[in-house]
Amino acid sequence: MRTQTTPPAAPPVRATGRPGRALPLAAVLLAVFVVPMSISGTAVALPGIGADTQAGLAPLQWVVNAFNVAFACFTLVWGSVADIVGRVRAFAAGAAVYAVASAASALATDVLWLDGARALAGIGGAAIFSCGAAIIATAFDGPARARAFALFGTVAGVGVALGPSLAGLLVQGLGWRWVFAVHAAALLLVLLAVPAVAGAVPADGGSGARLDLPGSALFVVAMVLLTTAIVQGSQWGWVSPGVLGLFAAALAVLAVFAVVEDRREHPMLDLSVLRDRRFVGLCLVPVAASFGFVTLLSHLPSYLTAAAGRDTAAAGLIMLLLTAPVLICPMLAAKLVTRGIPALTLIHVSLGCLVVGDLALTLFSPDVKILAVALPMLVTGAGMGLSAGLVDGQALELIDPAKAGMAAGFLNTLRLGSEAIAVAVYGSALATALGTRVDNGIGDHAGASHADLVAARAAGGDLARAAELSGAVDTEGFVRFLARSYDSAFHTVLWGLAAVCAVLCAVIAVLLRGGSGRNSRPAPAGNSPGDRGV
Structure with missing residues (x-):
């Protein structure tokens, strides 16, 4: 070695x-x-x-x-x-x-x-x-x-x-x-x-080193196997032989990739950067945001239309409460950093916002007043917005500039990969929880059957079509049953997301402990030649 x-x-x-x-x-x-x-x-x-x-x-x-x-x-x-x-x-x-x-x-x-x-x-x-x-x-x-x-x-x-x-x-x-x-x-x-x-x-002429073809090929194969398993998990079943085989193959290829990279003179991923716990901790921040924010961005509109009965336009307006902080908070965070607030402090605050916001969003119910959930939605959005951009700068500050491209690639691989995983896990968990509730309650409705098909259609937010497929005599009553089931499943998954965020936040806090980062207290604006031009 x-x-x-x-x-x-x-x-x-x-x-x-x-x-x-x-x-x-x-x-x-x-x-x-x-x-x-x-x-x-x-x-x-x-x-x-x-x-x-x-x-x-x-x-x-x-x-x-x-x-x-x-x-x-x-x-x-x-x-x-x-x-x-x-x-x-x-x-x-x-x-x-x-x-x-x-x-x-x-x-x-x-x-x-x-x-x-x-x-x-x-x-x-x-x-x-x-x-x-x-x-x-x-x-x-x-x-x-x-x-x-x-x-x-x-x-x-x-x-x-x-x-x-x-x-x-x-x-x-x-x-x-x-x-x-x-x-x-x-x-x-x-x-x-x-x-x-x-x-x-x-x-910017580059280092002149050769491209790590073996490492690149192994990494692409591993990611194809992993992401295909994630994409197909909800269709084939997460414990089906095909999905488990894809996950096992991905882990095996990643293990070979690690061995190959550790022996390369110019590796695609210099494993030494992963020995910096602060860098790894910062790279995990977008992973927490994927579970705490991106999943809601993808699936909350379906809840608002399916369980809460709101139309698409109203759901879009409500979602602005979640997305507006993402448009404002990154620049706010930058201003706070230039005024002496440590960047890592803001990152910890952002993680706390994700956990608190997700927990508070359990207040959602089909008849909830939007004012009651407005603050939790804003807090959750702030959890995403305060760290967006800030975490990239902090992570790359820790890396030799000659390896900045590789480090940015690793950070964004975790960012997008975790988004795909989080959204897929949310969808699978919601379908499973909803399927259990539909299976347990469908017998109470005359004429209703085909619980699996009904649950799958309802998980996509189309309750009316799900009720038609069921054959229930009282279609309106069955739609109300599906709305209650969707609401219950949504809350179950939301508690799970908050738990995942809390665990990730704890891990990140341990990794960042004792490290302030070189840019946590930058010089006042105007003291650096690099301060001009933005």
């Missing part, structure tokens, strides 16, 4: 003499906005895609899943590529791949073509996130870096929050193809600004 030493971190790159960085930052942020907007908004286009392409359920679901799987597989790979060939070159390549893939998606004539194009877009999106964060870490320092990463987190949050609304407007007004056409147009603008981005990042 080779002995590896991590060189001391180089001093931050100063901005003196470099051209203005407003345009480069805007270009990176535009690309960063498109990726999460695509993740959260594509699902809105699925009904139109299905109608146009006559696609079955499984290939239609892979319009979304193909992007997520490819993103998770290649985020770390792109981070390593960025450190080798240069962050700007890798970022530009990812933006170009995303633009081409989005254009191909807009022109797709069948669903398999669209699935392939979305997978290609996921590869490009992985480069944008990994290399975009690394570019910001290199181009800015001091308070300017804190503000830039705050904008990074804010823009990513805006993309997630507004993705469904913007996609809905495009689908309703112009058709589903325009969802992808707009993505392609936005990335073309980003590509036009690449020369300005290159001017903001000095000496």
Whole structure:
């Protein structure tokens, strides 16, 4: 086994003499906005895609899943590529791949073509996130870096929050193809600004090391196995031989990957960075946010329409209470840091908000007044918003700048991978809890049967169709039974999410104990040359 030493971190790159960085930052942020907007908004286009392409359920679901799987597989790979060939070159390549893939998606004539194009877009999106964060870490320092990463987190949050609304407007007004056409147009603008981005990042020629092909191949295979198991778990069953076999194979390949990386001179993932407990702790913060916030962002609208009986427009307005803090809190956190509040203190506060908010959201009921849950929703959103962007800057501060791309890739791999896991686990847990309640109570309703089919349809939020499938004589009464069952299952899962968040928060607190991070108390604004240009 080779002995590896991590060189001391180089001093931050100063901005003196470099051209203005407003345009480069805007270009990176535009690309960063498109990726999460695509993740959260594509699902809105699925009904139109299905109608146009006559696609079955499984290939239609892979319009979304193909992007997520490819993103998770290649985020770390792109981070390593960025450190080798240069962050700007890798970022530009990812933006170009995303633009081409989005254009191909807009022109797709069948669903398999669209699935392939979305997978290609996921590869490009992985480069944008990994290399975009690394570019910001290199181009800015001091308070300017804190503000830039705050904008990074804010823009990513805006993309997630507004993705469904913007996609809905495009689908309703112009058709589903325009969802992808707009993505392609936005990335073309980003590509036009690449020369300005290159001017903001000095000496970005890369390390010149060779790409770790064995490590990259093993990691991609492991992530394909893992994410496929997660995606198929709710369809095949989490304890089915196929899913358990995929999980076992993923763990085996990851074990081989660790052995290979530890013996490589230029590994894709330098395992020495994982020996820094503070870095690992910071990388787990987005994982907690995935379970405490992203799951609610994905599934709370279904609860509001299914159990609470609200229409889609009302549910969308209510969701603003959850998403609004994500738009405001990243910049608020950056301002607090520049005024002397330790960044790690804000991160701990954000984790506490996630746990407290999730617990307080158990106040939800079909007839609850929105004012009663407004504060819990705002607190939960603040839990996501306070750490978004801030945690990226803090984590990359701990890493040798030469490894910033790899470190950003690892952080974003955990971020997206945990989102996929959290959403899949939530869906499976809700379906299981709801299935138990339906199975236990369906016999009380005359004519009702097919508990499995009814529960599966109800878990998707379509209670009316579930009641029709049941054959119940009293359809309205059966819908009320399903609404009560959905409400009960939702609360069971919510308690579970709060428990997972609490455990993760405890682990993170232990890992971060005693470490303040180099940027926890930055110099006052204006003292660093890097403070100019944002």
